[in-house]
Amino acid sequence: MQALRTDEEIREVNTRYHDVAAAGYDFKWGIDFGKVGQAQVLRKLRKLVGPELDRGYGRALEIGAGTGYFSLNLLQTGVVEHATCTDISPGMVSTLGANARRLGLEVKTVRADAESLPFADHSFDLVIGHAVLHHLPDLGRAFSELHRVLAPGGRIAFAGEPSRLGDRLAAWPKRGAAAMAPVWRALIGAAGVPSAASPGSTDSFDHGLERCVDIHAFAPEDLERHARRAGFTDIGVRGEELVASWFGWFNRALEATADPDDVPMWWRQYAFHGYLLLQRLDERVLEPLLPPAIFYNLLLTARKE
Ligand SMILES: C[S@@+](CC[C@H](N)C(=O)[O-])C[C@H]1O[C@@H](n2cnc3c(N)ncnc32)[C@H](O)[C@@H]1O
Numbered sequence: 167m168q169a170l171r172t173d174e175e176i177r178e179v180n181t182r183y184h185d186v187a188a189a190g191y192d193f194k195w196g197i198d199f200g201k202v203g204q205a206q207v208l209r210k211l212r213k214l215v216g217p218e219l220d221r222g223y224g225r226a227l228e229i230g231a232g233t234g235y236f237s238l239n240l241l242q243t244g245v246v247e248h249a250t251c252t253d254i255s256p257g258m259v260s261t262l263g264a265n266a267r268r269l270g271l272e273v274k275t276v277r278a279d280a281e282s283l284p285f286a287d288h289s290f291d292l293v294i295g296h297a298v299l300h301h302l303p304d305l306g307r308a309f310s311e312l313h314r315v316l317a318p319g320g321r322i323a324f325a326g327e328p329s330r331l332g333d334r335l336a337a338w339p340k341r342g343a344a345a346m347a348p349v350w351r352a353l354i355g356a357a358g359v360p361s362a363a364s365p366g367s368t369d370s371f372d373h374g375l376e377r378c379v380d381i382h383a384f385a386p387e388d389l390e391r392h393a394r395r396a397g398f399t400d401i402g403v404r405g406e407e408l409v410a411s412w413f414g415w416f417n418r419a420l421e422a423t424a425d426p427d428d429v430p431m432w433w434r435q436y437a438f439h440g441y442l443l444l445q446r447l448d449e450r451v452l453e454p455l456l457p458p459a460i461f462y463n464l465l466l467t468a469r470k471e
Contacts (some may be wrong), residue, residue, distance in 0.1 A: 173303035177254060177279060180301050183375040185257035188233065192265075196438065197235050199242070199269055208237040209449070210296075210325040213404055214467040218321075220247060223292040227315060228252065229280040229308075230298025234262040234273070236432060237294070241271050244293065250285075252278040281307040288317040297326035299466075300382040309396035316470045322398065327423075327467040329405060330383040337413040343419035350420050354454035356428035386458045389466045398468035403463030408443035408452050417441075 171179070187194070212219050224247050228237045231251035240246040251273055253259050259275045265271045278284055280295075281304050293312050302308045312322050342420065343350075351358055382388075386403040388416045407414075417437040421429055448461075458464060 171324065174268060176301075176303040176378075179375055180379045181255050183379050184232070184255035184455070185252070185302070188255065188257035188261040189257070191233050191261065196242060197233060199234070199238055199265065202442075203235065204239045204243050206245055207236055208245065210406070211240075211245070211294075211323055213406065213449075213453075214323045215321065215327070216401065221320075224248065224249070225290045226292040226294060227283075227290040229278075229283075229293065229295045229312075230301065231252070231262055232258050232296075232298075234265045236296045237273060238262070238265055238269060238271055240294075241273065242269065248274075250274040250276065252276045252280070252283070254279050263456070275421045281311060283311045283315050285315045287314050288407075289315050291317055291320045293320070293322045295324045299324055299327050300384070301379055303381060305382070305392050306395065309398075313396045313398060313470055318470055320470050321467060322470075323465075323467045324389075325406070325463065327389065327464045327466070328380070328383040329459055329461055329464045330385050330407070331459045332408070332411070332464075333383045335408075336411055336415050336462055337418035343416045343458070344423075347420055347423040350427075351424050354424070354428070354430055354433055357425035358423055359425055384464055386464060390454050393466060393468040397470070398466075399471050400469040402467045403458055404453070404465045405456070405463065406448065406453055406460030406465060407462045408448050408456070408460065409446065410441055410448050411462035413437075413444050414441050451471045 191197065198206075224244050226237065226240065226246040226248065227250045229252055231237055231253050234251060237246065237249040237251045241249050251259070251262055252275075254263070254277065256277050259277050262273070263275050266275075276284065280302055281299065294314055299305065299308070316322070387403070389403050390401050418426070419439075451463070
C-alpha cells in the first residue's frame, strides 16, 4: 500500500486503472452471473444480515459496482427490486451496462465518486459494495455520504475488504508459488511469460498501478470506527476466507507466470472447484471459531436509525 499522492490523484489513477481493466475484468477474476455467482453473493450478504435477507430490499445503491458482480446477481435472485449502480470508472459503468443488457436486467448506471454521491438524502434502503472501500482516499467523507443517502432504518453491507493481517498471511502462499512456478509449468507443459510485460501492454500498465489503487487494508476496528463516526448503529464486522484465499492466491500466482493459453482446462477446473470447496470449510469450521482479523476479507454491516 503506498501513501504517495493527493486524494484527487488517487481517484484519477483509480479511474484510469479500472477503465483499462474493465473489458477483461470478469475473465480475470472469474466473475459469474449464473447460479454460482448468485449463491456466492447471497452467502456473503446472509452472513451480514441473516434472515432479514429474505424480506428483500426495495431500492439498492451500489458504490464501486465494477462490472456488476453484486448488484446484477442480487437483482437476479430477487433480493433487490431496483438497483442503482455507480462507479468512478466510465469503463466499468459501460461494461456493467453491457452485462445487464446481456442478462436482460434493468439497472440504473451512474458514473459517480463514492465520496460525493449525486443522490438526494434518504434515497435508498440498502447501500452495498464489494472490494471498494479500500480504494477510497477519504473514508470519512464516503461513510457520511452513505449515511446521508440511506433512508432511516436502511442498511449498509460491504464485503471483500482486505484485512491487514489476512493480507500479510496471504503473502506466504504467493511466495511459495513463486518458488514452485518452474516445476509447475514443466508439469503442465506451459511456457513462461517474461517477468516484465512489454512496455505499453495492458499487463505492464496493471502491474504499475495495482499497488497505487489499493490504498488501505483494514483491521476490523477501523471499519467499525468509520461506521460509528458517520452515525451508524448495529455495527457488525466479520471475517471470511482463510484457507480458500491461501489456495486461491497460490494458484493465481502460479498461473500469472504462465502463458494463459497453455494453462489446461483441467487445472482451471481444479483451481475453481477446490476454491469453492475450501470456502465451505472456512465458512463452516473456521469463521465461527477464529477472530475476524485473521481472515483475508472483512465484511461490514450497519444500520441508520
Ligand atoms: C476491485 S474493483 C471491485 C468492483 C466490483 N465491486 C466487484 O467486486 O467486482 C473496485 C471498483 O471500485 C471503483 N472505485 C475506485 N475508486 C472509486 C471511487 N472513489 N468512487 C467510486 N468507485 C470507485 C473502481 O473503479 C472499481 O470498479
